[in-house]
Amino acid sequence: MTLLPRLLTLFGALIVPFIALAAAAPDPVSPEIHPDGRATLRFLAPNAQAVALQGLNLKEPQPMTKGADGVWSITVGPLAPEIYSYTFSVDGATVTDPRNRQIKKWIRSESTLEIPGHPPILAAAQPVPHGVVHRHVVSSQTRQRENAFLVYTPPGFDPRANTTYPVVYLLHGFGDDETAWAEVGHANFIADNLIAQKKAIPAIIVMTNGHPVPIPVGVRFPEYSAQNLAAMQQELLTEVMPFVEQNYPTRRDAANRAIVGLSMGGGQSLNVGLTHLDTFGWVGGFSSAAPTEKLDETFAALLAGAKQGQPQLLWIGIGKSDFLLEQNKTFVGWLEARQIPHTWQLTDGGHEWPVWRRYLGEFLPLLFR
Incomplete structure (x- = not known):
């Protein structure tokens, strides 16, 4: 017997049992x-x-x-x-x-x-015109490494046309990254469906990475949140927003910019949005890591701006079984004590995606009216 037939025979003897085992499994x-x-x-x-x-x-x-x-x-x-x-x-x-x-x-x-639901839930992919989710990876001066973000453009978007769009900056939670709102939150499908139902104004949605400071390995160090918030504010205002406005046809005033997020991203949205009322006219937080300290000092601009109707919307929602409930109650209590207009939604649910998807479906139709 030549070498090749011998090798084939040996191979067959070895592989056949594995095939039989796989077929029986x-x-x-x-x-x-x-x-x-x-x-x-x-x-x-x-x-x-x-x-x-x-x-x-x-x-x-x-x-x-x-x-x-x-x-x-x-x-x-x-x-x-x-x-x-x-x-x-x-x-x-x-x-x-x-x-x-x-x-x-x-x-x-x-x-x-x-x-599946009948009719489908708002977050489901439905037979309506769909927008496009673009991915960008850019060099970040703030983090001294690459930053990634997604940009949703609504159905019918044509960069060659003269149409300009308002922008929503949509931020994720501590355990997530820039893909969370699209992959798990289905933000693009929620926007598609609301636009098809004529309940939301077509807008560009930007989902950027919320960890310019690398996530600590093991136990989170006490200074992480403050350091990451400061870096996030810098990166968003000086890098992400200029990139978006240079590469997409956006409306560039506070009346046409919103910022909202969940958990860590909700805290970032409240802190950044409410201290930059000349930049963001619509601010929201879902199950937010809400600020609770030095509120009069931190939000002095809000105390003054509220008298002039700034922001146009401040929307805060959280579930009754969410571990951040008391933190949010503290912040909302301060808003009420200072007579700052706001929308407060206390709903069923915990710190979970079904709650956040529902909140996004309620928040988007309120914008840019």
Whole structure:
């Protein structure tokens, strides 16, 4: 026998058992979304002792049942139409669903699933004209490295036309990056749908990275928030905004600029927006890391500007079970004591994306009127 046939014979002897093993292994579908709004989750772990489902707005982890084929499964619901996140606990270790490509992929990665609604939820991709999400990577003087940001342009946008647009600066939370509002928040679909319904004025939405100071590894050092806020303000005002206004047809006055964010980004929005009323006429915070100290000193311009109707909108919302609730109540209490006009939304929910998607759907229609 020549060398080549021998090699082929050896290869076949080695590979055939692996092919047979792969063919015999279970191939679980997960998640499986049922027409009535229930969801079945499955996880292959034949040697695990205990597997549980975490998330999906369930208060406690739900034990899963092991089948004879080593696949653990559970069916939950029916669930209200929404985009949910979940993980599995496998013998105490938290893991994402390996059968699900939809991942919330930041400091704490989670799998996601969507329960469709009839009619669809506002954050769902619907058969309407869609805008475009552009990605820019630029050199940042503030951070001495690259900065990345996304820019949403609304349906019908044509850079060659004479049309100019208002701008919304939309900021993410501590555990996220510039892609969070598009990938998990579905901000582009929310804007598309509101524009199609003629509920929102077409606007450019800028989603920039909110960590000009690198995220600390391990325990966050006490000075991080203040240092990052100062750097974020500098980068936004002196680098990101000039880039956007040089490369997109924007309206360049406070009446046509809004700033809003969630959690850390909400704190950044309140701090930057309310101290630059000549730049931003519309300010919002969702579940914000709201300021609570030296408010009279920090927001002296707001105290004066409120008498002249600045900003045109100050919108603050938070869920009743959010861990930042008391912090927000303190800030809103100061606004009320100083008779500063504002909108205060206290709703059901916690520190979670379903709340923030809903808030964005309420905030955008209020702008630029």
